[in-house]
Amino acid sequence: MSGAAALEVRRITVSYGARPVLWDVDATFPEGSLSAIVGPNGAGKSTLLRAALGLIPVDSGQSLISGHPARAALDHVAYVPQREAVDWDFPITVGEVVAMGRYRSTGWFRRVGRADHAIAEAALDRVGMAAYGDRQIGQLSGGQRQRVFFARALAQETPLLVMDEPFAGIDARTQASLLELLGELRDEGRSIVIVHHELATVRERFDWALLLNVRAIACGPAADALAPEMLARAYGTGAEALQWAG
Amino acid sequence: MGWLIDLIPLSYTDAVVVIGAAILGLTSGVLGSFAVLRERSLVGDAIAHAALPGVCIAFLLTGAKDAGSLIVGAAFAGIAAAVLMVAIEHTSRIRPDAAIGVVLSCFFSLGIVLLTYIASQNDASQAGLEKYLFGQAAGLLERDLVVMAALAGASLLVVVAGFRILKVALFDSDFAASLGLPVRILDIAMTLLLVVAVVIGVRMVGAILMVAMLISPVVAARQLTHRLRTLLPLAGVLGAAIGIAGALLATGSELPTGPVVVVVGFCVALAAVLFSPGRGALWRARHVAAERRRAAFEGVLLEVETAMHAGPPPTTEELRLATGRPRAQLATTLRSLERAGLLDRDGAEHRLRLTEAGAAAAHELEQRRDLWAAWLEHGSSLDLPDAREPDPRDVRASLGDDAADRLQELATT
Numbered sequence: 001m002s003g004a005a006a007l008e009v010r011r012i013t014v015s016y017g018a019r020p021v022l023w024d025v026d027a028t029f030p031e032g033s034l035s036a037i038v039g040p041n042g043a044g045k046s047t048l049l050r051a052a053l054g055l056i057p058v059d060s061g062q063s064l065i066s067g068h069p070a071r072a073a074l075d076h077v078a079y080v081p082q083r084e085a086v087d088w089d090f091p092i093t094v095g096e097v098v099a100m101g102r103y104r105s106t107g108w109f110r111r112v113g114r115a116d117h118a119i120a121e122a123a124l125d126r127v128g129m130a131a132y133g134d135r136q137i138g139q140l141s142g143g144q145r146q147r148v149f150f151a152r153a154l155a156q157e158t159p160l161l162v163m164d165e166p167f168a169g170i171d172a173r174t175q176a177s178l179l180e181l182l183g184e185l186r187d188e189g190r191s192i193v194i195v196h197h198e199l200a201t202v203r204e205r206f207d208w209a210l211l212l213n214v215r216a217i218a219c220g221p222a223a224d225a226l227a228p229e230m231l232a233r234a235y236g237t238g239a240e241a242l243q244w245a246g
Numbered sequence: 247m248g249w250l251i252d253l254i255p256l257s258y259t260d261a262v263v264v265i266g267a268a269i270l271g272l273t274s275g276v277l278g279s280f281a282v283l284r285e286r287s288l289v290g291d292a293i294a295h296a297a298l299p300g301v302c303i304a305f306l307l308t309g310a311k312d313a314g315s316l317i318v319g320a321a322f323a324g325i326a327a328a329v330l331m332v333a334i335e336h337t338s339r340i341r342p343d344a345a346i347g348v349v350l351s352c353f354f355s356l357g358i359v360l361l362t363y364i365a366s367q368n369d370a371s372q373a374g375l376e377k378y379l380f381g382q383a384a385g386l387l388e389r390d391l392v393v394m395a396a397l398a399g400a401s402l403l404v405v406v407a408g409f410r411i412l413k414v415a416l417f418d419s420d421f422a423a424s425l426g427l428p429v430r431i432l433d434i435a436m437t438l439l440l441v442v443a444v445v446i447g448v449r450m451v452g453a454i455l456m457v458a459m460l461i462s463p464v465v466a467a468r469q470l471t472h473r474l475r476t477l478l479p480l481a482g483v484l485g486a487a488i489g490i491a492g493a494l495l496a497t498g499s500e501l502p503t504g505p506v507v508v509v510v511g512f513c514v515a516l517a518a519v520l521f522s523p524g525r526g527a528l529w530r531a532r533h534v535a536a537e538r539r540r541a542a543f544e545g546v547l548l549e550v551e552t553a554m555h556a557g558p559p560p561t562t563e564e565l566r567l568a569t570g571r572p573r574a575q576l577a578t579t580l581r582s583l584e585r586a587g588l589l590d591r592d593g594a595e596h597r598l599r600l601t602e603a604g605a606a607a608a609h610e611l612e613q614r615r616d617l618w619a620a621w622l623e624h625g626s627s628l629d630l631p632d633a634r635e636p637d638p639r640d641v642r643a644s645l646g647d648d649a650a651d652r653l654q655e656l657a658t659t
Binding site for chain 1: 410
């Protein structure tokens with residue numbers, strides 16, 4: 001599907017009860033680029049990701065992954081949810097979590113073959129966690145846990161990676177090395193869309209950004225989308241301070 | 247079933263009880279995992295309590311105490327309770343714990359009302375229905391076993407076949423949904439598995455205490471493994487052992503089965519919670535105490551060294567005032583420093599002085615601490631090849647000499 005955007009949402013509206021969380025949002029995320037979704041708290045960033053992947057019902061609008069309706073294109077996308085949603089005392093090892101990335105392509109009832117194990121191990125190695133395969137996930141630090149989730153997404157071997165606040169509560173060293181990894185993946189031709197809150201990082205390291213506050217304020221090359229007047233519209237009067245603090 | 251009963255070297259009735267208890271324990275251990283790991287243990291409790299009115303209504307409709315129809319009644323009531331809890335949770339602002347409480351008490355009181363009504367009918371055939379309150383293993387029939395075994399087999403087959411799906415849905419339902427799994431339906435399926443476990447067990451353990459059989463084998467098994475693949479069969483085996491032990495004890499002493507089984511289960515879970523290696527409470531307490539002692543040991547060692555640099559060797563009292571350490575802790579720590587040969591007491595005033603070995607130990611400790619401080623400051627620019635993270639007590643050993651040397655360099659420049 002050359003020519004189609006990696007991810008495109010068209011006029012999506014989502015509401016919880018009477019209050020719209022997303023209002024008529026249009027956005028495209030081009031293929032082979034590192035894109036960020038940016039916006040204040042409660043702007044609907046996570047909701048947009050979930051709606052774009054078809055994980056929650058929408059009031060109206062549609063979402064396309066490489067030109068296909070999202071629910072029909074699940075083989076094209078790996079999703080990394082927020083880490084808070086997970087019970088870290090769950091009886092499961094690092095290796096098993098990463099192997100989950102292979103389940104959809106292996107089939108739910110077939111054995112995970114040697115090739116799949118090799119892919120999972122390579123993914124774990126790529127995030128620097130090769131030595132941790134047998135650990136229970138609860139024994140890891142926050143940064144290491146996020147690396148495991150990255151590895152699971154890598155093991156899915158999809159052209160599109162979608163991540164919800166992957167750097168929330170992560171130490172600087174992990175963030176730096178995972179950001180570098182995202183850059184490498186982009187250079188390999190994969191498309192990446194993440195929710196992120198550090199404006200400075202987005203401006204420096206990302207190709208593309210969607211500035212969101214219930215509505216789409218701006219969507220385009222990161223520097224343009226995060227121009228001061230745009231930020232003022234998204235964040236209100238605190239924008240100036242935020243821009244430098246970010 | 248006959249061959250299996252013959253196989254067990256016990257009287258016919260005891261053999262039936264043992265098999266029944268084993269099936270009950272196995273299923274409640276395995277299926278109870280789907281309550282405990284989803285943090286929905288009390289949903290199991292409500293479903294168990296709901297079995298009572300289900301059994302009563304089935305009896306009123308059929309007029310007979312047939313195991314099959316009573317089980318169907320219990321199952322329907324359990325499902326109704328589960329649906330009601332979900333509905334209350336989704337349509338109102340009532341929280342899950344309150345929804346569970348309301349449903350549980352409502353169904354159970356309905357059960358008691360029906361039980362009393364049935365008893366007042368003076369119908370001889372109703373005798374024994376009250377056994378569903380606290381459970382009764384004795385009097386279990388061979389054809390009851392067949393029903394239990396069929397249900398158990400079917401539900402365990404579902405777990406084995408769908409293991410991978412259930413694992414993903416249990417661990418990370420958002421991710422499961424992104425793989426295209428119907429997480430809502432799986433949620434319902436896991437609740438239905440709980441209903442099956444309750445229905446199998448309620449005759450023997452009783453509506454009131456059934457929840458313990460869903461929880462205690464899982465709690466015990468969780469202490470002993472950190473893999474779901476091991477946890478499920480282990481919980482099943484522990485559940486079966488608990489069930490058999492409890493049922494035999496109860497039939498031997500003519501006590502109601504439920505309470506005896508539950509007491510046995512509690513003992514097993516308690517033992518695991520206390521004594522399991524690595525996760526057990528005692529192990530952890532010892533670990534924490536040892537860490538505290540180590541921290542005090544190292545802290546006092548450095549404090550004596552600092553004091554000796556600042557002036558004349560301190561007395562114990564001076565050191566206490568300077569460091570603010572509790573008197574008892576300081577005294578024991580000084581004693582262990584002495585025993586380790588790192589500390590001497592001089593003269594009539596017992597002034598504290600580090601021995602040669604003590605000075606060397608203090609020096610080495612300071613270097614280690616500097617390295618940890620260097621990691622905190624420069625760790626992010628170290629650019630390690632993998633996700634290793636240092637042990638604060640010994641950065642050099644955990645990161646390797648190469649990384650430690652580079653850290654030292656970064657700290658000095």
